Amino acid sequence: MRKIPATKRRRSEYRRILETLAVEERCRGRSFPVVLDFGCGTGWFVSHFSRKGSRVLGLEVRPEALQEARQLREEGGKTLLILYSGQELPLRDETVDLILCIGVIRSLMDRGPIERAVRGWHRCLRRHGILIVVETDNRALRRHLTPDEMKRRIEAGGFRTNAWYPVRKVAWWGIRLIKWGLVPKRVYPMIAGWELRLRRRFVWGGGKRAYLGEFQKGKATDAPLAGQRRV
Numbered sequence: 001m002r003k004i005p006a007t008k009r010r011r012s013e014y015r016r017i018l019e020t021l022a023v024e025e026r027c028r029g030r031s032f033p034v035v036l037d038f039g040c041g042t043g044w045f046v047s048h049f050s051r052k053g054s055r056v057l058g059l060e061v062r063p064e065a066l067q068e069a070r071q072l073r074e075e076g077g078k079t080l081l082i083l084y085s086g087q088e089l090p091l092r093d094e095t096v097d098l099i100l101c102i103g104v105i106r107s108l109m110d111r112g113p114i115e116r117a118v119r120g121w122h123r124c125l126r127r128h129g130i131l132i133v134v135e136t137d138n139r140a141l142r143r144h145l146t147p148d149e150m151k152r153r154i155e156a157g158g159f160r161t162n163a164w165y166p167v168r169k170v171a172w173w174g175i176r177l178i179k180w181g182l183v184p185k186r187v188y189p190m191i192a193g194w195e196l197r198l199r200r201r202f203v204w205g206g207g208k209r210a211y212l213g214e215f216q217k218g219k220a221t222d223a224p225l226a227g228q229r230r231v
Contacts, residue, residue, distance in 0.1 A: 007179040014178050015168065016044055018192035019102055019134050019210075022167045025196070026132055026214050032098035036091070036124065038117075039104030043069030043081065050077030054098075057091070059084035061107075086111050089120040096124045101133045109144040118157030125217045131159060136170060136210040147211045159215035166199040166209040 004012070023045070035049045040058030042065050049056045055078040060066040069081050082090060099121050108117055121131055133154070137147045145153070151164055169175075174191060177183050183191065199209065 006181065010181060010185075011175060011179050013185065014175065014188050014192060017188050018168055018196060020044075020048060021189070021192055021196055022134065022212050023100065023102075023132055026130075026163065026212070027098070030130075032130070034096050034098075036089075036096045036099045038099055038101045038121070039108070040069060040081065041065050041103075043072055043079075045100050045102060046079050046081065047072065047074055047077070049098075050074065050079050054078070056080070057082065057096075059089075061086055089124055091124045093123050094126045094129075097126055097129055099125060099129070099131045101131065101135075103134060103136065105133065105135045105150060106138075106140045106144070114145070114150065114153050115157060118154055118159070122158045122217060127217065129217045130162075131213075131215040131217070133213045133215070134167065134210060136168075137208050138170060151213055154213065154215055158218050160218045161213065162216050163212065163214040165212060167196055167212045168199060168210040169195070170208040170210070172207065 032049070032054050035045075035054045035056045037043075037045045037049075037056060037058045040046050040060050041062075043058055046056045046058040046069065051074070058066075058069060058079065058081045060069065060081070061084050063083060066081055066083050073079055073081065084090075101121075105114065108114065125131065131154070133150075135141060135147065135150065141147070141150075151161065155161060174183075174195065178188070178191075
């Protein structure tokens with residue numbers, strides 16, 4: 001496994017805990033027999049939903065991350081990890097109940113327009129299936145679009161917005177204490193829960209944030225790709 005600096009590792013661990021709490025909050029009380037983790041990285045959410053009894057497919061374009069996910073995969077879970085080419089999704093129509101897209105929109109748009117991915121998600125989801133997106137509003141994302149533009153393009157692909165709100169601030173005093181190792185890991189979940197409630201309640205203010213969107217499959221509108229016109 002690759003060596004990660006301690007400050008980055010602590011920040012990533014906290015971020016993972018907060019994003020898990022945010023996703024769990026949206027999924028509470030619902031079951032998702034088949035889950036697609038689009039851009040699964042090292043397999044955190046693959047393992048999380050596998051423990052809940054879901055069958056989980058993880059797609060990842062980076063071979064080194066997928067190899068780490070395979071090493072960390074828990075025994076007995078119904079999981080499948082695939083090296084993804086970035087092209088057509090390797091799934092039949094209407095076979096998935098939940099799609100997770102956690103922190104991958106930026107890299108996705110480096111390879112092509114978001115509309116192509118949205119069409120694939122819409123095709124694979126069952127009727128009234130759910131798409132959950134978590135993405136950070138930063139310079140890398142804004143090379144392509146703003147968070148609100150991202151939301152509008154997903155809606156244009158045939159999705160209805162069930163929820164849209166900030167869940168995390170990129171830079172604040174708490175995250176600095178975590179990066180420096182001044183906060184014990186056992187209290188990360190408590191801080192993450194507090195921040196999640198705070199960001200959702202107070203959506204204004206300065207600083208970059210990460211946003212969560214929950215979208216439900218509706219009727220596809222066959223929206224054109226960015227830069228294209230209808231004919």
